[in-house]
Amino acid sequence: MVIRSKTFRESYYEDIKLFQTVWIRVWIFLFLILLATLPLWGNPYVIYLINLSCIAVVAALGLNLLIGYTGQISLAHAAFIAIGAYTTAILSSKVGLPFWACLFASGGVAAAIGFGLGIPCLRLKGLYLAMATMSFGVVLENVLITWDKLTGGVRGINVAKISLFGYPLDSDSKIYYFLLVITVLVILGIKNLVRTRVGRAFIAIRDRDIAAEVMGVNITAYKVMAFTISSFVAGIAGGMYGYTMGYIHPEHFTLLLSIQYLAMIIVGGLGTILGSIFGAVFIILVPELIKGIARFSELLIPALKGKYNEEWNIAAFGLLIMIFLIFEAGGLHGIWGRIKTSFKNWPYTY
Amino acid sequence: MTSGFLYFMQLFASGIAVGCLYALIALGFVLIIKATDILNFAHGEIIMISAMICYFLMAKYQFSFLTAVLITIVIAALMGVLTERLVLRPMLGEPIFAVVMITIGLSIFLRSLAGITFGHDNYVFPSPFPKEPIHLAGITLSMTQIWVMVSTALLVIIFFIFFKYSRMGLAMRGTADDQETALLMGISTKRVFAMVWGIAFVTAAIAGISLANVMVVNIGLTFTAISAFPAIILGGLESIPGAIIGGLVIGVIENLVGGYLDQAIGGGVKDVTPFVVLFLILMIKPYGLFGKEEIERV
Numbered sequence: 001m002v003i004r005s006k007t008f009r010e011s012y013y014e015d016i017k018l019f020q021t022v023w024i025r026v027w028i029f030l031f032l033i034l035l036a037t038l039p040l041w042g043n044p045y046v047i048y049l050i051n052l053s054c055i056a057v058v059a060a061l062g063l064n065l066l067i068g069y070t071g072q073i074s075l076a077h078a079a080f081i082a083i084g085a086y087t088t089a090i091l092s093s094k095v096g097l098p099f100w101a102c103l104f105a106s107g108g109v110a111a112a113i114g115f116g117l118g119i120p121c122l123r124l125k126g127l128y129l130a131m132a133t134m135s136f137g138v139v140l141e142n143v144l145i146t147w148d149k150l151t152g153g154v155r156g157i158n159v160a161k162i163s164l165f166g167y168p169l170d171s172d173s174k175i176y177y178f179l180l181v182i183t184v185l186v187i188l189g190i191k192n193l194v195r196t197r198v199g200r201a202f203i204a205i206r207d208r209d210i211a212a213e214v215m216g217v218n219i220t221a222y223k224v225m226a227f228t229i230s231s232f233v234a235g236i237a238g239g240m241y242g243y244t245m246g247y248i249h250p251e252h253f254t255l256l257l258s259i260q261y262l263a264m265i266i267v268g269g270l271g272t273i274l275g276s277i278f279g280a281v282f283i284i285l286v287p288e289l290i291k292g293i294a295r296f297s298e299l300l301i302p303a304l305k306g307k308y309n310e311e312w313n314i315a316a317f318g319l320l321i322m323i324f325l326i327f328e329a330g331g332l333h334g335i336w337g338r339i340k341t342s343f344k345n346w347p348y349t350y
Numbered sequence: 351m352t353s354g355f356l357y358f359m360q361l362f363a364s365g366i367a368v369g370c371l372y373a374l375i376a377l378g379f380v381l382i383i384k385a386t387d388i389l390n391f392a393h394g395e396i397i398m399i400s401a402m403i404c405y406f407l408m409a410k411y412q413f414s415f416l417t418a419v420l421i422t423i424v425i426a427a428l429m430g431v432l433t434e435r436l437v438l439r440p441m442l443g444e445p446i447f448a449v450v451m452i453t454i455g456l457s458i459f460l461r462s463l464a465g466i467t468f469g470h471d472n473y474v475f476p477s478p479f480p481k482e483p484i485h486l487a488g489i490t491l492s493m494t495q496i497w498v499m500v501s502t503a504l505l506v507i508i509f510f511i512f513f514k515y516s517r518m519g520l521a522m523r524g525t526a527d528d529q530e531t532a533l534l535m536g537i538s539t540k541r542v543f544a545m546v547w548g549i550a551f552v553t554a555a556i557a558g559i560s561l562a563n564v565m566v567v568n569i570g571l572t573f574t575a576i577s578a579f580p581a582i583i584l585g586g587l588e589s590i591p592g593a594i595i596g597g598l599v600i601g602v603i604e605n606l607v608g609g610y611l612d613q614a615i616g617g618g619v620k621d622v623t624p625f626v627v628l629f630l631i632l633m634i635k636p637y638g639l640f641g642k643e644e645i646e647r648v
Contacts, residue, residue: 073447075454120633126446127389127587131579132632135625138576142622255576259458266451311462318459325452326440 016195018188035180039173048172049284054179055240056280058186060264061273062233067262068271069194070226071206073126076117076133077261079140080231082253083110084238085159086144086151089248092160099162099243103182106239107232114231118224137255144250156249159242169243179240186233191273193229202226206271256314263317267324269333278332286320287313360489361609362602367495369601370502371564374557375578376585376593377505378550384526384588385546388438388449392457394575396551399460400426400558401475402468405567408476415478422555430551431544438547439540457572465569475562494563505556506594513590522546526588580628586641595639600624 009015019025039047063077084106091097091105117136124132144151151157162169162178169175193199201222204212213219242248260283268279287310294308324331375397382390400422407418437456441449479493513519524532525542533539561574581600585592608620631638 067447071447073450120629123636124632127383127450128583128632128636130389130450131583132629134576135579135628139622139625256458259454262451262454309466311465315459315462315466318455318457318462321455322437322452322459325444325448325455326437329444329448 018191018195032184036177039176044172047176049288051172051176051179051244053281053284054183055237055244056261056264056284057183057277058240059234059237059261060268060276060280061186061190062230062237063261064265064268064271064273064276065190065194065202065233066226066230068265068269068276069199069206070202070223071209072121072223072226073130074133074227074230075130075255075258075262076136076140077230077234078253078255078257079137080110080114080234081238081241081257082140082144082248082250083113083231084235085242085248085253086157086238087235088239088242089157089159090150092242093158096160099164099178103236103239106242107235110235110238111228111232114234115224115228117231118227121227122220122223134255137258141250141254144253151250154250156247158247159245161246162243175244179244182236182240186236187273187277190233194273198222198225203271259321260317263321265331266321267331269331272331272333274336275331275333278336282332283317283320286316290316356488357609358606361605363489363491364495365602365605366598367491367498367601368605369581369598370499371557371560371574371597372578372581372601373594373597374498374502374505374553374560375575376581376597377509377590378553378557379575379578379582380585380588380590380593381546381550381553383582384590385522386438386543387446388453389587390550391450391453392433392460393550393554394572395457395460395464396426396429396554397558397561397575398569398571399429399464400555401562401567401571402464402473404555404559405473405475405562406468409473419559422559423552426551426555427548430547430549433551434544434547438543461569461572468569470569473567475567477563479563498560498564501556501560502594505553509590518542518545577624580624580631582638583628583631584638586638588642589638589640592638592640600627603627 019028035050038050059077059081062080063074066072066074087106087109088102091102092099097105117133121129121132145153147153148155162175164178169178194202201212201217204215204217205219205222205226209219241252245252264279264283265276266279267282268277269275290312291308294304294312297304298308328334330337375393378393378396379390382388382393403425404418404422407413407421408415413421433456437452438449441452477494479497481493483490483492484496513523521532521537521542522545524535524537525539529539532542557574558571561571565571565574578597581596582593583596584599585594585596604620604623607623611619
């Protein structure tokens with residue numbers, strides 16, 4: 001009889017399997033059941049936070065595909081989310097298309113513009129790429145404000161409510177399932193993408209582009225593909241954002257939002273799916289954490305009362321980016337991996 | 351002179367004045383990129399914070415303009431050295447993405463701290479320059495614009511002399527050229543980096559004070575740094591003369607477009623022009639006029 005003390009992988013296929021062990025399947029199944037039953041017993045505020053996290057997870061996955069897997073710096077992610085959100089808003093409220101058509105159109109329009117941005121950006125690397133994408137974000141923000149016939153300009157624009165078989169999803173707990181299903185689909189999609197030929201090509205380009213080209217990876221095609229897919233996912237996240245908020249405004253999609261998504265993937269861990277999820281949820285929860293700390297310190301020191309405002313959250317994002325980059329480059333995913341290994345190897349932890 | 355030509359010259363002259371501001375901002379970016387290969391995204395925050403400090407020194411603590419400027423410059427230099435020591439030094443040898451991201455993190459951290467300390471109000475800087483404009487051969491320029499041009503020119507001359515003749519300047523050029531060889535030659539690259547950050551932050555402080563004289567002082571001053579990007583790209587990332595020329599050219603183009611096309615097409619063209627120029631340069635000549643060219647196929 002063969003006794004196995006650990007998971008052994010005997011072929012490449014086993015190494016890239018979607019679920020490595022039975023236990024992972026079980027845990028994910030239980031977690032999904034927990035999420036699915038949450039509206040029955042959960043607090044509405046928790047559901048609202050999970051809704052925000054779902055949008056963030058989808059957006060962060062798109063960005064991580066581009067930055068973490070392909071190694072292309074982009075500061076224009078908020079711009080693509082804006083494109084998606086505005087496409088959804090215009091198609092749903094002015095044209096009256098159903099939600100699935102709006103979402104696909106959002107992804108499609110964002111992907112088309114991402115394709116357009118990807119081609120001139122092919123020649124750029126590092127700092128140049130960061131500056132080019134950042135300027136794209138600035139220009140798009142100006143376009144959203146100036147082109148007010150289409151976008152409503154500084155007045156913003158309303159997004160029509162989703163109706164599913166004539167049944168409107170008009171509250172947080174109703175839209176919850178909609179967001180959850182899309183998030184799970186996007187996670188599965190990207191998880192599958194990165195274990196295929198395309199995903200391996202992305203990673204090869206990130207690690208060493210010249211070596212990748214020598215190995216026969218078509219850098220041009222794959223870089224543009226990374227931009228396009230990342231924008232497509234961002235567009236879908238934008239559509240989800242539009243439907244959840246019901247109203248969008250150019251101010252929602254500034255450079256700060258791009259930086260917030262960067263914070264998610266850096267804190268979570270670059271180039272990992274689980275990391276994007278951890279990071280997105282963590283960054284969504286940071287403001288709650290700070291509010292909690294503020295409330296607690298008000299109790300201890302009455303002089304601090306009323307000193308809390310939104311700015312502290314942004315300062316915390318900046319501080320988190322710096323701390324994680326200096327002290328824990330692997331992000332939360334790295335910490336999680338270490339904890340898991342030390343439990344697995346117990347008592348031989350080192 | 352015909353009135354058409356005069357109009358052109360007027361736009362050109364005020365374009366040069368705006369361009370000087372771009373050049374000042376670009377100078378700070380390029381100094382850091384040249385020596386350390388880091389694009390400091392927090393530059394705009396330093397510009398804004400310096401302007402704020404100078405404003406508060408003058409308005410609240412009743413310092414004279416010159417003393418306030420001197421104190422601001424000293425504070426900026428200290429901030430530069432501290433930033434290098436605390437934030438950038440641990441990142442030595444890390445991939446470029448991480449370094450870019452850490453300056454972005456620093457930028458939003460500083461911006462929100464500034465928002466918390468200084469508030470979000472608009473302040474009007476008590477400008478020491480007389481309000482009456484000056485007429486030169488039919489062209490009208492304000493005193494502030496002339497002072498901005500003069501101080502930019504002075505700063506450029508000082509930098510030229512510093513880099514050409516001083517020991518530290520030579521060490522900096524050596525480090526920018528090749529870090530390892532500079533280390534072997536006995537140059538303390540750590541000290542050079544700290545100095546570079548200090549000097550770059552001082553140029554940011556001067557740019558901030560100049561901007562404060564022509565604009566309202568508020569948190570939004572940070573975005574002026576982003577509008578200097580086209581100037582840096584045009585000049586090439588690693589070239590100091592490039593930064594100056596790029597700044598002047600972008601300033602003039604922006605003003606000419608604003609003067610001629612804004613009525614024809616409608617508002618907002620002026621603000622977007624520098625970025626359109628940026629995209630064009632990146633597509634045609636990605637390493638700018640004087641940048642270090644790295645030839646590679648994609």
